[in-house]
Amino acid sequence: MSAFAELMAYTRETQALGEIAGRLGWDQETMMPAGAAPQRGEEMAAIEAVLHARRASPEVADWLAQAEAPDATGAAQLREIKRSYDRTVKVPADLAKEIAKVTSQAQGKWAAARAAEDVAAFVPVLKEVVALKREEGQALAAGGDLYDAMVADYEHETTAAEIAAIFDAMRPGLVDLRSRVLEKPTPKGLVGEFDEAAQMQLTAKLAQAFGYDLDHGRVDKAVHPFSSGSGLDVRITTRTNKADPFNCFYSTIHEVGHAAYEQNISHDYLLTPLGRGVSMGVHESQSRIYENQIGRGEAFTTWLFAEMREVFGDFGIEDAGSFYKAVNTVHKGYIRTEADELQYNLHIMLRFDLERALMAGDLEVEDLEAAWNDRFEADFGYAVDRPSNGCLQDVHWSVGLFGYFPTYSLGNVYAGCLNQKMRGDLPGLDQELATGDTSSATGWLRENLQQFGGLRSPRDTIQNASGMVPDHAPLMSYLEEKFTRIYGL
Numbered sequence: 001m002s003a004f005a006e007l008m009a010y011t012r013e014t015q016a017l018g019e020i021a022g023r024l025g026w027d028q029e030t031m032m033p034a035g036a037a038p039q040r041g042e043e044m045a046a047i048e049a050v051l052h053a054r055r056a057s058p059e060v061a062d063w064l065a066q067a068e069a070p071d072a073t074g075a076a077q078l079r080e081i082k083r084s085y086d087r088t089v090k091v092p093a094d095l096a097k098e099i100a101k102v103t104s105q106a107q108g109k110w111a112a113a114r115a116a117e118d119v120a121a122f123v124p125v126l127k128e129v130v131a132l133k134r135e136e137g138q139a140l141a142a143g144g145d146l147y148d149a150m151v152a153d154y155e156h157e158t159t160a161a162e163i164a165a166i167f168d169a170m171r172p173g174l175v176d177l178r179s180r181v182l183e184k185p186t187p188k189g190l191v192g193e194f195d196e197a198a199q200m201q202l203t204a205k206l207a208q209a210f211g212y213d214l215d216h217g218r219v220d221k222a223v224h225p226f227s228s229g230s231g232l233d234v235r236i237t238t239r240t241n242k243a244d245p246f247n248c249f250y251s252t253i254h255e256v257g258h259a260a261y262e263q264n265i266s267h268d269y270l271l272t273p274l275g276r277g278v279s280m281g282v283h284e285s286q287s288r289i290y291e292n293q294i295g296r297g298e299a300f301t302t303w304l305f306a307e308m309r310e311v312f313g314d315f316g317i318e319d320a321g322s323f324y325k326a327v328n329t330v331h332k333g334y335i336r337t338e339a340d341e342l343q344y345n346l347h348i349m350l351r352f353d354l355e356r357a358l359m360a361g362d363l364e365v366e367d368l369e370a371a372w373n374d375r376f377e378a379d380f381g382y383a384v385d386r387p388s389n390g391c392l393q394d395v396h397w398s399v400g401l402f403g404y405f406p407t408y409s410l411g412n413v414y415a416g417c418l419n420q421k422m423r424g425d426l427p428g429l430d431q432e433l434a435t436g437d438t439s440s441a442t443g444w445l446r447e448n449l450q451q452f453g454g455l456r457s458p459r460d461t462i463q464n465a466s467g468m469v470p471d472h473a474p475l476m477s478y479l480e481e482k483f484t485r486i487y488g489l
Contacts, residue, residue: 004074006063017047021047040104042101044104055084119369130365137402145160174479203238281458286411293478372384376390
């Protein structure tokens with residue numbers, strides 16, 4: 001057996017173990033008894049130790065030195081294996097194990113503190129997480145920028161300075177458009193309560209409408225919606241609220257975007273480094289284009305309006321045009337995951353700046369709540385009313401995902417580029433979407449982006465699909481045009 005074949009066989013086993021670790025995480029969020037958290041922390045630490053040892057094995061270095069790629073795909077596999085190896089060997093095994101243990105336990109403490117509106121209860125474990133992630137970042141950066149090293153885990157070949165430049169270019173236009181919109185009357189909203197079991201029935205129909213394969217996936221409920229898995233086993237979660245069915249439906253469509261990306265990657269790449277989405281920014285481009293440009297578009301909401309009327313009866317909206325405006329209402333609010341398209345990126349910019357300061361040591365955990373509240377009031381014009389609407393609303397920092405938040409807005413930027421190209425290629429798309437048929441749109445994304453998995457770099461993936469170097473201009477033009485029409489600006 002050649003060095004390349006031996007390395008790929010070894011890597012396949014490592015990838016399979018990584019999927020098992022992911023399944024443990026899924027179970028922790030959906031099925032695990034609350035009292036099992038301490039043991040689950042030990043379990044996660046144990047499997048992380050095994051994974052770290054395999055990824056940092058001297059055998060991998062030997063195989064990489066000897067392996068000859070049989071083709072361009074093989075060369076991409078070697079590139080990704082080397083990138084993973086180089087990252088892994090920089091982080092001491094004991095540190096990787098401790099991070100896995102502490103973040104597993106911190107997740108439960110975050111959920112309890114969030115439910116109790118008690119920041120002080122979360123501060124001690126978050127201090128542990130931040131200290132561990134700073135240590136990891138220093139190891140990865142090897143004298144370079146600590147936060148850049150963290151971003152590279154989620155969007156390689158992108159720096160914090162590049163992200164900051166994009167955000168600085170977007171912020172003035174977003175703030176201006178937001179202020180003009182909020183001067184206008186608010187569109188009429190939904191009235192009444194919406195049965196949660198009925199929401200879940202319609203959410204399953206929505207998932208399938210967007211191409212989610214339930215023979216290789218499932219939909220469950222969780223505090224924080226997420227997607228998990230790859231290849232033949234890709235699971236999603238959503239949440240329900242009797243007063244707000246849009247929360248459920250659009251969380252589902254969003255997570256289906258992630259899941260469909262994973263399900264549609266070529267099975268030739270199954271359990272290899274190319275068999276996952278290439279980056280979180282590209283991943284987010286799929287969830288965002290599913291949720292926003294398609295799911296919140298005027299054509300698709302025509303179909304969704306009829307479906308909701310059939311399931312829930314009269315909910316205070318007279319026609320599809322008014323329903324479209326209700327779906328896209330720009331409103332004051334605190335929660336990132338419930339934010340409209342226009343304001344969402346402002347939520348991300350807040351988190352980006354705060355977590356950069358945390359990692360740089362310019363902001364201490366004890367001061368995080370006050371810093372969050374001050375920044376939120378400055379950006380949005382009103383005060384945070386309680387911690388679950390402020391610094392306790394997101395799970396990310398509890399599980400150590402520093403550097404992750406900016407990829408959400410990068411995903412929006414990428415989605416803007418993709419939507420512009422897709423609309424040009426599919427001039428009759430809206431007629432299909434108005435009947436609930438998303439197959440042309442999802443098929444375009446599958447053929448032009450999703451099937452390739454990690455074959456190309458993130459930027460090349462977007463450029464190959466959209467025909468342009470990633471740029472924020474298409475997103476900003478889309479937002480300006482959409483909300484100008486809705487609000488009669």
